[in-house]
Amino acid sequence: MALTPARTMPGVLELLPLDQIAFQRMLDTIRRNYERFGFLPIETPVIEYSDVLLTKTGGETERQVYFVQSTGALGAADKGDKPELALRFDLTVPLARYVAEHEHDLSFPFRRYQMQRVYRGERAQRGRFREFYQCDIDVIGKDSLSVRYDAEIPAVIYSVFRELDVGAFTIQLNNRKLMRGYFESLGVADSEQQTLVLREVDKLDKRGPGYVRETLTGENFGLSGDVADRILAFVQVRSATVADAFEKLDALGAGSEQFEQGRAELKEVLGLIRDFGVPETHFALNLSIARGLDYYTGTVYETTLNDHQGIGSVCSGGRYENLAGQYTKSHLPGVGISIGLTRLYWQLRDAGLIDTAQSTVDVLVTQMDAAQIPTYLAVATELRNAGIATEVVMDGGKLGKQFKYADRAGIRFAIVIGEDEIAKGVVTVKDLRREDQFEVARDALVKTLRVELAQAEVGR
Amino acid sequence: MALTPARTMPGVLELLPLDQIAFQRMLDTIRRNYERFGFLPIETPVIEYSDVLLTKTGGETERQVYFVQSTGALGAADKGDKPELALRFDLTVPLARYVAEHEHDLSFPFRRYQMQRVYRGERAQRGRFREFYQCDIDVIGKDSLSVRYDAEIPAVIYSVFRELDVGAFTIQLNNRKLMRGYFESLGVADSEQQTLVLREVDKLDKRGPGYVRETLTGENFGLSGDVADRILAFVQVRSATVADAFEKLDALGAGSEQFEQGRAELKEVLGLIRDFGVPETHFALNLSIARGLDYYTGTVYETTLNDHQGIGSVCSGGRYENLAGQYTKSHLPGVGISIGLTRLYWQLRDAGLIDTAQSTVDVLVTQMDAAQIPTYLAVATELRNAGIATEVVMDGGKLGKQFKYADRAGIRFAIVIGEDEIAKGVVTVKDLRREDQFEVARDALVKTLRVELAQAEVGR
Structure with a gap:
């Protein structure tokens, strides 16, 4: 029989066991922190x-959807109907449902x-995944949801990323009402045009101010140089501390009702994040952040690794007006974030921040003598x-091969337990990491290894 | 805008949070035990x-496969080609790959x-799932794999189901070589016909001996009444203890080489299972077990709940000659089992053996006074x-509503922390389960709750 080549499609991340263990540790850390903050699975x-x-979407998303058909339903597709079933492309739409x-x-x-x-039919490209993990939290209110919850989300992000141990990071905040209100005051009054401007300034950190200014004053936008400069000055605001953020927000001057509401929300949220115990080194204003989706209506978040800005945001989200319209x-406002763990893992490994894990297996009991198997x-x-x-080891073979x-x-x-060990009531323990070995009384084995493993756990 | 009805397709099990927690606990228990026995994720x-x-299959499986197409590839299906992608229907074929x-x-x-x-386009029917969890372990050898590993698998099953706490259960064993060898000695020499007989006797526990005898002596099989009776006597063998199993195996008399190999394997495996520390109350011979798949070549397992025989096997598997031919x-023999957790959970809940879990959230800090939020x-x-x-609680509202x-x-x-509590340096803890409340010094709160929660954990 001809062999079928064993292979997976491009855009999936399949790991060897020790890498899978490292990945699973990250999943466990995220889950533990989400649960600690009282989120339910x-x-x-x-x-x-x-x-x-596909009620809401269209455009980019719909072009990337994977449709599903059982064998029996395949014929139906010939009629040109869109298949009845599809794979989810995010966790937000299923949450709404x-x-x-x-x-x-x-x-x-x-x-x-x-x-x-989740599943997206992306073009095959390095770092683009067609199957990837999302790790989401959301708080959904019925009729209303206090803006105070917007401060809890960064507290969770802080807790997660601190434990993921990926170096220094900054949770960056903005507020869409503040942005829209500010653009309004500059004469960009049309909501659609505001959205387009939002999307442009969102590119500031990637493309630089020159590019953004050129676009805003170019044919499509037609803003005056003065307006473009004021937008650029606005979106370049960053803060160092909460006090600094308050000062910079105040320095923006008076504005429309929408603007003032955005400013008040941001101030309340920033103050509360500090009350949540998040160090001021780990969160900041960044008035260029908009997030692409129209969906967000208030606070928006991005999180970046200070020493690896190139990775981009590792955890993003925001406040939305109505989840499931x-x-x-029912009116269901909410706030949430998502960690795209597959991509994050891949990038961290690429940047040398994640090692292959040690095995989940602590001990191998070797087989010196089949008669001693019991x-x-x-x-x-x-x-x-x-x-x-x-x-x-059930199969036996040379001890050297077993090591x-x-x-x-x-x-x-x-x-290792051979004749000698049995006669003396001991076992020999070979520590392959320390390249060392020692004898221990059989009845002290469990205790000894527990101590060694607990020490290794602390040292990790 | 017209509303789209929020619904899922039939044959999926979507749980409310507290049920999801119960389900997750079962997943965690299984994982913990798999890891404890040194299996890698x-x-x-x-x-x-x-x-x-779809290299190996055809027949039933292929009719149940879900095919997948990205939006761009939908047109291609019009040509009548089978789509290039599909959803896995088990974890064994992906393991082989x-x-x-x-x-x-x-x-x-x-x-x-x-x-x-995994995904199967089953007919929609109570208790049939189109999406369900499989929890598999396998040991794969290169070139060879000692039959001793066949004894480790029941040790894992025992460990898992003991911790799942689902009442008394029995791991039932058989060996396909023993079965085929026995049929051979009765003149059923053709391997194909042996397979058909295997499939029939596998129905013994469900359909009863009368049905099986009728089929074997019927038109399709055409076995003599005497042969059918001897087959029936053979497959009705059950054991109570290891010694009993040895006696009953010996009482089968001498047989072909294949038969003797099967008998030797079964004896070695049964003795070793005992050495693994599995109580003799929890495993037994059942010579009617064959498992449907041709795939198995030696030891086969099924596990049943003693007080819920109607549920059928909750964990099955066996030894196979070559995983990935x-x-x-490369020649890759192996042995493994699978737990179909979605169905098991559903059946256990149906039988009243699983409750909705307590929340993963231990404590709700209420809000009596917004000024005290810090x-x-x-x-x-x-x-x-x-x-x-x-x-x-970030939103506030009446305390009664928060409780x-x-x-x-x-x-x-x-x-609860109000003015009184702050003045006295205490907090009030309301135990909603015990319908009790008590005051505790603020700096003793963590310790007190830890003790309470640890006690609850022990009492579970």
Whole structure:
């Protein structure tokens, strides 16, 4: 029989076990922090009805959707109908559908986290993923939701990224009302045009002020040089501390009602973030941040790694006016963020910030003598019952080969029990990391290894 | 704008948060036990190339596959071609592809666990799922793999199901070589016909001996009444203890080489399972078990809940001769099992064996006075830093309503800090489960709640 080449499609990240362990540790860290802040887990199906998924979108997103058909339904596509089912492309639309569908069984404010994979038919390109994890939190209010919740989100981001241990980072904030209000005061009164300007200034940190000024004064926008300069001055505002942020916000002068509302919200949020215990070194105003989606209506967030600005935002989100207007008449305002973990992991690994993990397997019980297998299994059971992950060599073979296997597989301790050890009531422990070995009384083995592993955990 | 009804397709299990927590606990328990036995995690993409996924199958499976097309590729289907991409329908084919693709980066025996969702276009029917979790372990050898590993698998099953706390269960074992060898000795020499007989006797526990005898002596099989009776006597063998199993296996008399090999394997495996520390009450011979798939070549397993036989097998698998022959010339024998967790969860809940979980949120810090929010946030940070999952009411409103929210959301402790408490340096803790409340010094709060929560954990 001819062999089929074993391969995956481009744009998916498939990891070897020790890398998968590192990835899983990140997922666990994020989950632990989300739970610590009182967010509840949900999971939604990967496949949704196309009409449910594609109510709002169109444009870019719709061109990237994966449609799904069971074998029986394949014929139907010949008629040119759009298939009935599709894979989710984010977790926000499924959240909206979930909240609308289960509204009467949920308590509000509804605080959910969701960490699942999403699918986009992106062009194949380095660093673009067609399947990737999103790790989202959102707080959804019924009818209303205090702007104070907008301050909780950065507290969660801080807690997550501190534990992910990826170096210094800054949570950057802005407010869309402040931006729109400011543009309004400069004569950019049309909401559509404001949106276009928002999208341009969002490119400031990537493209630089020259590019943005040129675009704003160019044919499509036709703003005067003076207006463009004032927009550029506005969007270049950054703050160092909360006091500095307040000063810079005040220095913007009086403005429209929308502008004043945005300013008041930003000030309340900034003050509360500090009350949440987030150090002032870790959050700042950045008035160029707009986020691409129209969806956001107030506070917006981006998070950047101070020493790796090139990576871009590693965690973004914001406040929205109404989550699920396409499914329900209930008014459901909310605020949330998303971490695109697959891309983040890939970038951090690329930047040398993530190593291949040590194995989740702590101990390999080697096999010196097949007749002693019952002893080996009894030792393994003792270790496992103490929560120490243990593998037993069942196949046998040369001891040197068994050590080599442990070393290659990233297992730290290899245990040897031969005739000598049995006679003396001890076991030999080979520490493959320290390239050291020692004898320990059989009944002290669990305790000894527990201490060694706990020390290694602290030292990580 | 007309509303789109918020709904999911039939055959998916979407849970409310407290049920999701119960489900997640089961996933965590399974993962913890898989890791404890030294299995390594992998994850594979949901979407695979159709030609990779469908090399071996055909028949039932192929009729249930979900095909995937990105928007751009939709036109191509008009040509009647089968789409290039499909959703995985199990975790075994992706494992085979993974091992073949990454063979030179893996250490053998390769011990992997994988807990992901799979997709099958089943007819919509109560208890049938189109999206469901499989939780698999496999040990894959290169060139060879000792039959001793077949004894490790039941040890893992025992460990998992004991911790899942679903009542008494029995891991039932058989060996395909023993079965085929026995049929051979009765004149059923053709391998194809042996397979058909295997499939029939596998129905014994569901359909009863009368049905099976009728089929075997019927037109399609045409076996003599005597042969059918001997097959029925064989497949009705069950054991109570290991000694009993040895006796019953010996009582089968001498047989072909294949038969003797099967008997020797079963005996070695049964003895080793005992050495692994699995109580003899929890595993037994069941010579009717065959498993539907041709794939299995030696040991086969099923696990049933003693008090819920109707649920059928909750964990099945077996030994196979070659994992990935369709992708690589390497010979890769293995042994593994799968837990279909979505169905298991659904059945256990249906049987009243699983409750809705308590919330992952331990504490709700209520808001009596908005001016005290910095205090509330400081208390919450202390609790979170101590690993206590804490939600803070940011919106305000009547205290009674806040308690009601906590109660409905399944949060056990509500914390109240008003003027009185601040003056006295205490906080009031309302225990919503015990319907009790007490005051505690502010600096003793963390310790007190930790003790309460640890006690609750033990009592679970």
